[in-house]
Amino acid sequence: MRIDVVTIFPDYLAALDLSLVGKARRAGLVDLRVHDLRDWTLDRHRTVDDTPFGGGAGMVMRPDVWGRALDDLLPEPSGPDDTVGPGPAAVAAGAHLVVPTPSGEVFTQRRAEELATEDRMVLACGRYEGIDARVVERYRAAGHRVSELSIGDYVLNGGEVAALVMVEAVARLLPGVVGNPQSLVEESHGAAGLLEYPVYTKPPRWGDAEVPEVLLSGHHARIDRWRRDRALERTAARRPDMIAALDPETLDAHDLEVLAGLGWRATRDPRHPADSRYAARWEHVAE
Ligand code: 6GU
Numbered sequence: 001m002r003i004d005v006v007t008i009f010p011d012y013l014a015a016l017d018l019s020l021v022g023k024a025r026r027a028g029l030v031d032l033r034v035h036d037l038r039d040w041t042l043d044r045h046r047t048v049d050d051t052p053f054g055g056g057a058g059m060v061m062r063p064d065v066w067g068r069a070l071d072d073l074l075p076e077p078s079g080p081d082d083t084v085g086p087g088p089a090a091v092a093a094g095a096h097l098v099v100p101t102p103s104g105e106v107f108t109q110r111r112a113e114e115l116a117t118e119d120r121m122v123l124a125c126g127r128y129e130g131i132d133a134r135v136v137e138r139y140r141a142a143g144h145r146v147s148e149l150s151i152g153d154y155v156l157n158g159g160e161v162a163a164l165v166m167v168e169a170v171a172r173l174l175p176g177v178v179g180n181p182q183s184l185v186e187e188s189h190g191a192a193g194l195l196e197y198p199v200y201t202k203p204p205r206w207g208d209a210e211v212p213e214v215l216l217s218g219h220h221a222r223i224d225r226w227r228r229d230r231a232l233e234r235t236a237a238r239r240p241d242m243i244a245a246l247d248p249e250t251l252d253a254h255d256l257e258v259l260a261g262l263g264w265r266a267t268r269d270p271r272h273p274a275d276s277r278y279a280a281r282w283e284h285v286a287e
Contacts, residue, residue: 001118001174002031004073004095005163006066007125008048010034012160013167021168024177032167040068049128058129066124066135070097073122077143095120096145098166100159101130104148107166109189111149115166116173118145123166125159193246195235197227229258236262240284248280263287 005013013034016022024030038046049059077094096118105111115121124131140146151162172178188196200211214226232255235242243259248266251259256266263285268274 005123061131063132100162104150107149112169127158194231197230
């Protein structure tokens, strides 16, 4: 995968030389290129921003500068369905343009998985009050895949830290980047829809704190069950929204019992008690 990041602070992205992503770059698994937006300015002062039309505080990034940068970096989108090659092996042509912004849709593990299927991704990091809205409109209208994405409900000074987050979340999903692919399977925000269970290592006794006995037992079925129970409890305590989003049909009787003990009861739409076309829902009673 090739990733281009455009920013007025290229040094912010230096962290991507480190750790797993740095190793993946050196191994040629990800071709990451960081660009200085000011290289596409034409004036002596290398101006990238101006005052907002309609008034208001702060500055807005100019569309002409971004347009020159993105025209240079975005490959042509091809065809109406934007794919090349036959059948399921087809990969999307062109690139996915990602604009980090606190007013975007939320960047989730599912979004990271989607982006990891792209051949090319271009990240446009805004500063100040953001980028002139015509930029996103122009490239969307031209047939590019464009996503404006936020990393959470808080405000940063610019898109650079969000770009670091997105590049790391996507790069670790590329084949060969994480040594043991199994470690991608069991983690929080994976397919199970639950947070990860707590983990322990040596020493088995640390002061007066002991590792739960079941984990030392060698009973794999009991260990799996214990971990699943802890994942359910932890998710119910920390992320009730994730419990509410679970499909009760994917849970076993023991799961339902654990959740019932935490006040979560699966119900069917009373108008369609036995009809699986109507989704089951959750009722939560506070204990
Ligand atoms: Cl992507 N950018 C900025 N500036 N602030 C944010 C963000 C992005 N996501 C959350 N807060």
